[in-house]
Amino acid sequence: MRKRNKFKHGVYLLVALAMLVYAMPRLSLANGPSWVFGFGVVWSIFAFLVIAAHLHFIIGVDEEKAKRLEAVRKHKLEQWPGKWSEEGRVTQR
Incomplete structure (x- = not known):
């Protein structure tokens, strides 16, 4: 059961990384303060939090x-x- 759970989190981690790699060049983070810039920053932070959560589980810190x-x-x-x-x-x- 534990191995299957880690495999599931590994798949989710890869999906989140692929989503981040795909989206980063398309996010407009160079235009300065605007709604588009704010969305790009918030979206990037959320993606990194998802990746960190899955890494935390896979590594087995807890x-x-x-x-x-x-x-x-x-x-x-x-x-x-x-x-x-x-x-x-x-x-x-």
Whole structure:
């Protein structure tokens, strides 16, 4: 499951990079302050944020943090005063 998820993010990263490479020469960023210039800057920033988010996931910066959070969640579930049923409801012992 984890490999498929990384593959999906890799495909999205490539699509975002291709979109950025295609659009950068067409964006008018040299005309100075105008609505067209503002759109080009905002669009470029958004594209870089999308690329950075996918890189962040692919590199796995938060994997250790996710493992620690899962351990805390399991520990809290063990300490819960009821027992979790299979439907997701709490039943008393």
